[in-house]
Amino acid sequence: MKKFRLNLIPGDGIGVDVIREGRRVLDRIATINGGISFQYNELPWSCEYYLKTGKMMPDDGMSILRECDAILLGAVGFPGVPDHVSLRQLLLPIRVEFDQYVNMRPIKMLPGLSSPLKNENIDFVCIRENSEGEYCGIGEWKNAGQPDETVMQQSIFTRKGTERILRYAFEYARKNGKGNLISSTKSNALNYSMVFWDNIFEEVRKDYPDIRSSKMHIDALAGYFIMHPERLQVVVASNLFGDILTDLGSAMLGSIGISPSGNINPEGKYPSMFEPIHGSAPDIAGKGIANPMGTFWTIAMMLEHLGCKEEADKIMIALQQVLKEGKAITRDIGGKASTTEMTDAILAVL
């Protein structure tokens, strides 16, 4: 019997709904395969928790989190708590302290989805740097409220951090038979950070002559996503650029609620964390209409990471069958079903 310990952080808004439904899918997987079981440790860390305690997680939060095989997160952030507080006190410390420096984000059209683009030939991965860059959180706020009020926001790009993400992306391309890699830059305007990024890219790409690689400014690349999605195979980007490009990528599939992500610590020294790319969607929170498929896809990624490829495939096959039938799908992708109804349909296939 393989027993996996999962730390669950539903978080806020629709995060709570999608993790509840995700647990049902995991329970079903365990029932189908008697050789697997999941032990959940559900943690209440959220904006609600912050309003009660003044913290997004307890002081020993990281040591509690460490004791598991993987972390599954819904989303955090809710009106009443500034977004930079919820993000910087929960999500970002986990990514940084657990050295989850790879944020793996597949963007793939599935049969049954309908893209707002004319071109539905979309199947690529965005590999986002997840531990430094624009999200380092360093800056200064001077002379608040005065005419000369000034703020500064720094980025940190280290050789170690930049080289390892670029190398990871090239290795991923090689291992997965992807012959084409694009590095996202903006070295015309960001004359330190992105010039440095481009220099390291030039160094690293020399080791991968078998992969066609090029760089593109982020603004042009955003246009390219829309015009030529079929040419994309592997995109590697800094923390901020990858964040922006992947909401765009998921929207290209029809909804921000579709795409999954894995915050990976490739060395396995710390647990990795899996979460749909969307946020807590306060505009639809409590309505029971959130699309849970980003979470189911995320769970499939997590299972694959845990060595359960067969189970991961089962979830993806069930999901695609429900999408193709088109009956029990949520509103954001053109149906009428509630979050729970869509899950019910997937459980029925499973």
Ligand code: NAI
């Ligand atoms: P968002 O992703 O929550 O929502 C953007 C739009 O997409 C909204 O109209 C929402 O209704 C829709 N949407 C998102 N997920 C959906 C789903 N599963 N089904 C159907 N529709 C969906 O982004 P927004 O509005 O910028 O952020 C809301 C809150 O979430 C903020 O507090 C933000 O800081 C937080 N956030 C948290 C993230 C995380 O925990 N990883 C990631 C992104 C945002």
Ligand code: MG
């Ligand atoms: Mg995002």
